[in-house]
Amino acid sequence: MIPEGGIGAVRWRGGPDGALELIDQTRLPLETEVLTLRTLEGVRDAICRLAVRGAPAIGVAAAFGLWLGIRDAPEDDVGFEEALARAAQRLESARPTAANLAWAVRRVAAAARAAPGAKERKAAAFRAALAILEEDAATCRALGEQGVDLLRGRGRVMTHCNTGGLAAAGSGTALALVFEAARRGLPVSVVACETRPLLQGARLTMWELMRAGVDATLVCDNAAASVMAEGKVDCVLVGADRIARNGDTANKIGTYSLAIVASAHGIPLYVVAPRSTFDLSIADGSEIPIEQRSPEEVTQIGGVRIAPPRARVHAPAFDVTPARLIAGIVTEAGVIAPVGEAAIAAAFAGAKARGAS
């Protein structure tokens, strides 16, 4: 059962007075629990504790989080703007690294501000959030179609974290290529790195791939290099949380390590991400803020303590892979390769001409 669209990881139920529904990804794969959220703070909390994660899915959730934050706001100019600014700030501060979060919040806020009057402002905000959700499915499909040829004759994929239907409203980013290849009958298999500390690879990617009937094998992150040395990997596909103007890419912690060992084995690593993941305001990866997570995410697994009490922990959620280690960036508008400032600028010049950035 290869997913055609999304799997309902993040969806809106009802009209403007409806609610956001999220599959609680902290409970997978053991339980599939759907959260129904009707407040900005509920959405923010879900983002912070990773009940919803994956850059595109965070963007969609944040868009509706903003809507929930202003749905009952005063309708006078000053009161509305105050509520809008406050709601945007609350959401943007939830997680600092993901570009899609700020992108989605700013898009919804801009749509509201551009509308002429009180009623129109709210209607415009809701429509903008809905558009982000609906566009995501199309974007995911386009990512799959743009990138699928990279897997022709080299379908033994290694991946990190989760970049499938749980990471988006559509079928995902990096995994969208895998699903598209499977749909076309191309030979494709996946080695999923478990992705410590929160094990999105073990918990979520394995769950999605097994559900879709895709050949999948789980490894500990530190076994990736030895699997490559055995000649069992043709390419590495990963998602992204923020991409700088020169192509440096922030993604789940461990991506940088994977990029180095892939390069050492002559295996190409591709980043797969919608254009909303690019942050053209920053020159390179050194400007990307890296979120630090709580030590308990490392020292406890499912409530089981695995390190001595009071152990000091360094727990970055992301790392930055320099552009030189990235063979190409697959976007919904095409593959950027080789990766560099000029190629990225060219890709966005075209996008802007089409009004799609």
Add this chain to the structure above:
Amino acid sequence: MIPEGGIGAVRWRGGPDGALELIDQTRLPLETEVLTLRTLEGVRDAICRLAVRGAPAIGVAAAFGLWLGIRDAPEDDVGFEEALARAAQRLESARPTAANLAWAVRRVAAAARAAPGAKERKAAAFRAALAILEEDAATCRALGEQGVDLLRGRGRVMTHCNTGGLAAAGSGTALALVFEAARRGLPVSVVACETRPLLQGARLTMWELMRAGVDATLVCDNAAASVMAEGKVDCVLVGADRIARNGDTANKIGTYSLAIVASAHGIPLYVVAPRSTFDLSIADGSEIPIEQRSPEEVTQIGGVRIAPPRARVHAPAFDVTPARLIAGIVTEAGVIAPVGEAAIAAAFAGAKARGAS
């Protein structure tokens, strides 16, 4: 409290009719339980389930395992030899990768076979096991003394798995350098990689370092590269389970990955191991058998399931780091650097002349 010798991870209590005592390392750091073993099968089981682990400690445990296996054997030539051969085979098959296990078993068996009569055979076997235990403390100290200068002015160490007093009868292998540096008042700190799947870094190395008052920070294995990129690591120290004639080294899964990322950052990686870890009968790492562990060690942590039921898992316990990625091998007789067949042969030519191989 920097350990002067061992911490009692593996010790013999009493005379020839005594018992082997092991700290059950599967219970650390939450509980310190001592196992008392009086049978070969009990020792073999402890080795298989990693209640005792670390190449030197496995060697000591196996030496006494052999003693326990022949202590009550028939004393006639045929009966004794049968019991001896069977006991040796049972122990050597417990874990295929560690060289010290086979080395220790063969040394005890050879001592028995060289003795002139029934009573003498058993006495010689017990003395040989005791000698392996007693030599290990001296060997660990010598490793620390031979290697400590590598940490002068570059004391920010990264390490993998556990190579301290829990891995030996003495103070350890790679961590012996850290303890020796601390004893001499040199600035030294350690970033411990947690070491999935069984988390020896998180559970054991952090426990030992905190107990010894050494500055220690825990990271997930996949964060090692980003810590290096931040310029926070001066050198990487690891142990070894088997070293081939050309210096290729089998060690805990993840070591190869660490060696590649260290090399990419210009950071030297040193292997620290007694000469009993070398297997000069094999030309290179391709001949080292790599133990595969049970999928459950990856899919469950402390009884908590972290992957979907029936997920396929690839779970190698070790990987092989090619000699070219190893800056030097610290042995009890000196540092072999650069690493290669000639330098290793030269180190052993001297050792054989001293009768110490």
